[in-house]
Amino acid sequence: MNSAPNAPSSPKKASLSGILEMLPDFSLRSRNSFGFEALAEQAYSITDAEQIGAVMEGIDATGLPWRVLGGGSNVILAPTLPGVTLLMDITGQTITHQDGSGTVITVGAGVNWHDFVLWTLDHGLPGLENLALIPGTVGAAPIQNIGAYGVEVGEYIQSIKAFDCESKALVTIAASDCAFTYRNSLFKENPHRYIITRVHFYLPAAWSPRLRYADLAAAFANRHAPTAEEVMVAVCKIRNRKLPDPKLIGNAGSFFQNPIVEKAQYLALLKQFPELVSYPEGDEGSGKRKLAAGWMIDRCGFKGVRAGAVGVYQHQALVLVNHGGGNADSVLALAKTIQDKVQDTFGVTLAIEPIRY
Numbered sequence: 001m002n003s004a005p006n007a008p009s010s011p012k013k014a015s016l017s018g019i020l021e022m023l024p025d026f027s028l029r030s031r032n033s034f035g036f037e038a039l040a041e042q043a044y045s046i047t048d049a050e051q052i053g054a055v056m057e058g059i060d061a062t063g064l065p066w067r068v069l070g071g072g073s074n075v076i077l078a079p080t081l082p083g084v085t086l087l088m089d090i091t092g093q094t095i096t097h098q099d100g101s102g103t104v105i106t107v108g109a110g111v112n113w114h115d116f117v118l119w120t121l122d123h124g125l126p127g128l129e130n131l132a133l134i135p136g137t138v139g140a141a142p143i144q145n146i147g148a149y150g151v152e153v154g155e156y157i158q159s160i161k162a163f164d165c166e167s168k169a170l171v172t173i174a175a176s177d178c179a180f181t182y183r184n185s186l187f188k189e190n191p192h193r194y195i196i197t198r199v200h201f202y203l204p205a206a207w208s209p210r211l212r213y214a215d216l217a218a219a220f221a222n223r224h225a226p227t228a229e230e231v232m233v234a235v236c237k238i239r240n241r242k243l244p245d246p247k248l249i250g251n252a253g254s255f256f257q258n259p260i261v262e263k264a265q266y267l268a269l270l271k272q273f274p275e276l277v278s279y280p281e282g283d284e285g286s287g288k289r290k291l292a293a294g295w296m297i298d299r300c301g302f303k304g305v306r307a308g309a310v311g312v313y314q315h316q317a318l319v320l321v322n323h324g325g326g327n328a329d330s331v332l333a334l335a336k337t338i339q340d341k342v343q344d345t346f347g348v349t350l351a352i353e354p355i356r357y
């Protein structure tokens with residue numbers, strides 16, 4: 001007897017949790033910014049932190065593979081995701097404390113990041129404006145400590161509420177224990193340990209614009225000190241100029257991290273490539289430099305190059321794009337070609353930023 005392919009009653013597809021609906025063979029096409037065709041074998045929309053324990057019990061009992069997905073703007077998805085995919089859909093943002101020195105805001109992991117930045121500005125709470133227009137969810141922001149234009153989100157996080165898959169309980173982790181560094185954190189280092197449910201932000205009342213990055217400084221050259229709203233608008237304009245809109249052309253933002261090298265290697269490279277673009281990294285005295293991976297890829301001649309359905313964005317060599325019909329294999333093959341060439345030319349290894357599932 002033939003049963004319907006996605007029949008919820010089929011044993012393979014039975015819900016792992018009595019309280020949550022299971023979404024079988026759930027298409028993630030519109031939930032990954034590369035726009036790859038990807039089917040989640042079993043998806044669960046998590047709208048409340050309390051639901052996680054029940055699903056995790058089911059996962060432990062069955063031994064199924066699993067992963068968490070926010071907005072899908074920093075992932076490379078395979079055509080099929082076996083086992084369980086948890087869709088983080090916890091919403092809501094509230095001011096939980098406010099005094100003369102600052103404001104604490106508690107935000108659900110599923111809230112859209114840019115909407116939250118706009119919400120803070122609407123409520124007269126500056127601080128996050130340099131991070132405007134970064135795609136994705138609030139819950140994913142701490143994972144790689146999102147950063148842009150000289151600001152990292154970790155600087156404004158007070159603590160994080162998460163389901164701890166080891167102790168099977170909801171825990172609160174202070175920012176000082178989150179090990180935030182450049183595009184990294186405790187959560188990225190321990191990918192199957194914590195499921196972030198809420199983030200507590202602390203925005204100090206004292207504020208001044210942070211315009212260290214050349215593009216932003218140029219936007220306000222010869223002008224009065226801008227307001228946070230003006231900085232946000234400028235950041236959006238710069239980003240729209242430089243980065244492709246995932247709604248129009250699939251991408252995951254920066255595909256490679258900017259490599260950090262020791263002073264000696266930096267000086268040797270500078271001798272060979274006097275126009276090398278780099279930024280100081282870490283403590284003043286360390287001499288470490290963050291090299292502009294986009295510049296190196298451009299120097300190797302990849303900007304605008306196309307490899308079938310995928311390619312390197314014509315205006316920013318750090319961004320790989322899906323022109324339509326691409327998949328994880330095709331984008332990773334192109335990435336490998338780029339990594340090999342950069343290694344041969346500069347002796348530097350480029351690490352891939354998005355997570356592969």
Ligand SMILES: Cc1cc2nc3c(=O)[nH]c(=O)nc-3n(C[C@H](O)[C@H](O)[C@H](O)COP(=O)(O)OP(=O)(O)OC[C@H]3O[C@@H](n4cnc5c(N)ncnc54)[C@H](O)[C@@H]3O)c2cc1C
Nearest residue numbers: 068070071072073074135136137139140146147196252253
């Ligand atoms: C056009 C474009 C521009 C970008 N610009 C920037 C930029 O300027 N700076 C920057 O830092 N990043 C940038 N990114 C990358 C991306 O926006 C961020 O990494 C963002 O935080 C990803 O959020 P998401 O909800 O889409 O996460 P997803 O892609 O869904 O997930 C990313 C990782 O986080 C994990 N995860 C997600 N939610 C949770 C949770 N609640 N608990 C535990 N784990 C979770 C996932 O399992 C996965 O490992 C850009 C991406 C695009 C497409």
